[in-house]
Amino acid sequence: MIPNLAVTVAGIQMRNPVMVASGTFGYGQEYADFVDINRLGAIVVKGITREPWKGNATPRIYETPSGMLNAIGLQNVGVRAFLSEKLPYLRQFDVPVIVNICGKTTQEYIDVVTMLEGSQGIAAVEVNISCPNIECGGMSFGTDPDLAHDLIQAVRQVTDLPLLVKLSPNVTDVRQIARAVENAGADGISAINTLLGMAVDIDKRRPVLANVTGGLSGPAIKPVALRVVYQVAQVVNIPIIGMGGIMSGRDAFEFLLAGASAVAVGTANFVRPDASLCVIDELRQLLQQQQVQDLHEVIGGLNLPEGKRLCDI
């Protein structure tokens, strides 16, 4: 019996729960030699802003044990070029396209969403309120419940597209932010974005990254990501897309149990271009081994130790 992997998350119908994470799969085309895109659950494209962004100075990436730091600075082609040059390519596939967006002000977010609104072939918008790289932008929205609430409420008013909100783990209590964006009308939550980190070069006595700090991703952050997904799942009723260090079907399974309805594969795409497909195949195998007939049987299906509840974590 082959388990049913299909799932609908925030109105996005997916043939399986495995997406590719924003910024790690470009606009799809770059990976077409390696991945049959029609097999993916969904594609989340690189973060888009109202105007093209040039990104940060170099060095922008650095490898750390089981992970990497990046301070790309959201370099992207801007929403106009995205619509005219990137989106048409993605329309040929039978896969939901989720557009990740970012901005420095509420108005910038509103403008990007307004421009996406009328276009064919967009399944949902993922609002990045958590990018740690932009001095005055993303970070502040994602770390304050009121700012996050007001931003999502403003964006909600200008679009009927499903809204996913991507949370930053760099906060004291992620549950407050999660509740705030749910109240503001979010349809789902993506968690997590990268963890703020840093690397030091002792010979030059300088930070390795030109931006000084950067976002940590990869297997190193998986325990943190699982904890965040678990915590958020306790306090919201909207679905969660779990991500952070997923390299295998087993990792994906862990996120589903912790409360995610779907997952995204990020940095693993850099290690194996076909990582997302490997995750799908292995997840299917594991579910089959455990005689699971439908994915929904395992979502949030964690058995907690006797007496352990939310207040204990």
Place this chain on the structure above:
Amino acid sequence: MKRYDVDALILEHRRVAEDHYWMRLDSDAIGQNARPGQFIHLQVSSGTVPLLRRPLTVYRRSSGSFEVLYQVLGQGTRLLSNTKPGETLRVLGPLGNHFRVLEHIRTALVVGGGAGIASLMLLVEELIRREIPVIVLLGAQRASRLVAIEDLETLGVDMRVATDDGSRGHQGFVTELAEEVLRDGLSNRVVYGCGPTPMMQALSDITQRYGVSTQLALESYMGCALGVCLGCMVRIRRNGIIQHMRVCTEGPIFDAEEIVW
């Protein structure tokens, strides 16, 4: 051009100089398709440390296999140096742009510093095939770290060597040899170079002074190698504007005069 991600069997692997190794891998896809200066992205660990792959240029190729020549620098290349014939490695490639050999070129000067010669060997072979006279200049810290000498000798090219300590050839920098050659002022000459950044920068200064067109193979810390992560950018001045360009896809070969060091 199509790129492949394949398991490649290690056919031969040996130390060829102090801290330098040479390896031949079984792969039709890369052996047949790699062009001069193109590279592969190699998985050096089956675990998560190091997590990312390591870029290495295709040193030579044949229909069924290809070779790499590399220097042990850190953890990744150290692990790689411990792999043995019979094991397989995941290889992504061929990647990047390639050296351009234009029709009007009369003579070529190829300048390699350290393991940089690894990026230039396929080019030297192509120049010879196209009967373009070529001089190869090879630099290293000392004689024990010189690589590719025998392979170049087999090709019968005009080769000159410089070592920092004078243990072989000219004592000094390989860029000094380059300047010596350029002084004769021949026209329709092209310079190709690869090596440590300070060497390439010095080479670029010299060749621009002599007004000689120069292509350099740049290195950079690399993530995906497919143009997605935007981590490996260098600054390039093109059409009067300075822009970030990806070493992995718009490079690794750039015109020296465009590079903003």
